Amino acid sequence: MAAPLRAPKGTYDVLPGSPFLAVREALLGPAALAGYDYVEAPVFEDTELFARGVGASTDIVTKEMFTFTDRGDRSLTLRPEGTAGVLRAALQAGLQHGQLPVKLRYAGPMFRAERPQAGRFRQFQQVGVEALGSDDPALDAEVVALAASAYAGLGLTGVRALVTSLGDAACRPAYREALTAFLDGLDLDAETRRRAAINPLRVLDDGRPEVQAQLEGAPLMADALCDACRAHHEAVLGHLAALGVAVEPAPRLVRGLDYYTRTTFEFVHGGLGAQSAVGGGGRYDGLSQELGGPPLPGIGWALGVERTLLALEAEGVAAPGAPRLTAFVVPLGAAAKARAVTLVAELRAAGVAADLAYGDRGLKGAMKAADRSGAAYAVVLGDRDLEAGAAPVKDLRTGEQTPVALDALLTHLQEQSP
RNA sequence: GUGGGUGUAGCUCAGUUGGCAGAGCACCGGGUUGUGAUCCCGGUUGUCGCGGGUUCGACCCCCGUCACUCACCCCA
Known part of the structure; x- marks a missing residue:
């Protein structure tokens, strides 16, 4: 390989x-x-x-x-x-x-x-x-x-x-001349001299202590x-x-x-x-x-x-994070899955950040995915909820869960959206 | 360009005088056939950077090489 x-x-x-x-x-x-x-x-x-x-x-x-x-x-x-x-x-x-x-x-x-x-x-x-x-x-x-x-x-x-x-x-030209004259009197290596010839000001910010020591008393632009x-x-x-x-x-x-x-x-x-x-x-x-x-x-x-x-x-300052999801939809069953796909699209079209559990995972795995998505709410949508006309909406921070009628779901989540 | 340090699982790292390749985390599944973050059980993952050498035997010692990293220099 x-x-x-x-x-x-x-x-x-x-x-x-x-x-x-x-x-x-x-x-x-x-x-x-x-x-x-x-x-x-x-x-x-x-x-x-x-x-x-x-x-x-x-x-x-x-x-x-x-x-x-x-x-x-x-x-x-x-x-x-x-x-x-x-x-x-x-x-x-x-x-x-x-x-x-x-x-x-x-x-x-x-x-x-x-x-x-x-x-x-x-x-x-x-x-x-x-x-x-x-x-x-x-x-x-x-x-x-x-x-x-x-x-x-x-x-x-x-x-x-x-x-x-x-x-x-x-x-600056007059200052530059004065600085050059000052630098000429110093003990500098060839590379630094070469730099000084091109732009003497740059020698001033040389980090080496042996150079800085010699710059004690160098003329400063601020005074000129x-x-x-x-x-x-x-x-x-x-x-x-x-x-x-x-x-x-x-x-x-x-x-x-x-x-x-x-x-x-x-x-x-x-x-x-x-x-x-x-x-x-x-x-x-x-x-x-x-x-x-x-x-x-x-x-x-x-x-x-x-x-x-x-x-x-x-x-140790927390950097600003990515915007969080409002809703994470957990489908259970084929009919619910099909509905979940369109539900998420409707939520997004309404400006609600939403995602769903792909991969037909079990409830436990899907809830885990909901948790990791960082979403504020999980919407559990099973085939039997479709029939009942209401789906449990779980607040993932408090663990509190309330049933919401399917036709009220969009406005409900819109209200929870930041 | 010059110097120091480090290379082992996806990540963070152990690995004894040279003697079977390890842990934690993560990930997947189960405990609970409709509930995450906690707990318990099980499972997946390796060219020990690469190439030589020494040795009965090398993650370990030697040489080379590459990569990463920190510093010089310089700058954001």
Whole structure:
């Protein structure tokens, strides 16, 4: 026998009973209420979109992309993140010519060819929002607040919001120069020097203690912001305080994508193992032009579904479950079986979640199936109940059982339906 | 890409100095020919990851390999 097939490395299956779908929906709930419209972009795009959008210096682009060539010799890449594709779709559709800001939400799989570990997969799920066409600091605050409510709505209390400003084209170049000069004086390995040459900011979030020790006293962007960026950042923090969203300043925060400007943030949780980020995002006022589009400011975030599930587990919070069945029909006998099939269809048509015991099982086995279905009520429908014109309806939680006339069954169960 | 750990039933795992392959859960049936979740009885399920080696004999020791997993790096 051939070896059984397995899911590819770093992928997983969402199996029955998983809170995955409910959690993914819940994470986007606040955004939906705030006017963020649902969009979907392709799972693969021209490789160039990510090379230009995400940044040629990033780890994502240099070593983590699933890139392939199609039969027309086009280089395509499975999306490693969502923002580039959503922005591309918005520009292609000319949404920037309509009312601004354009507010979008999305959900779906992303792909990065990393070595898998706890909370890290090669195909993983993100939900995201993007708000395009406005640099209003109140919008920055709204976006951060939406993520905070998404986590709070699930019952999470251990998510911390780290916020900083990365400056813009007016102030970052000078800062970058100062940081480069500082880094030049340090004792760094060749690989880190290479990274520093491409993007010195990324050295700041190096996790190694020997590197961090040397970064003591490094110049910080927060101290080098131009007046406009400083005013913007203070306005954002003011709005967040007014909204009651607790944030922590994080002057060393640098994200792994090159397109961020000004407001940049990350949501972290302590219970995830080595990966602490459950979500992150920021402003990307230069990205549109980077992609060959018009000047179009934007801000957004992406939240990791798997890591949110890990956080729920770490906090011992019950994840939202699947909707439960109201009725489970247990047929006894051939005539009753035929009637049960149509009864269940009628119940479903009336909006009552219903199922029945397939397989002509005995009463005991069928009742067991009713119990395991999670249904609130079992309807025992035997041939003799058909003749009597009434069927016992059993409340599976209390064990209480009452006969209900067959022609009243549908309305009776409709009333019990949530 | 680099390091550590783990691979035994569908799941979670025992398995003694190398000597017949095990438990719990789950699943199916019965106890109760019309009542689940409790209880009792019975039953089904194995390439001990894979390939070599050592040995009278290997789940156990050795070598290789693959997979999973955790961590580095990075990030959701």
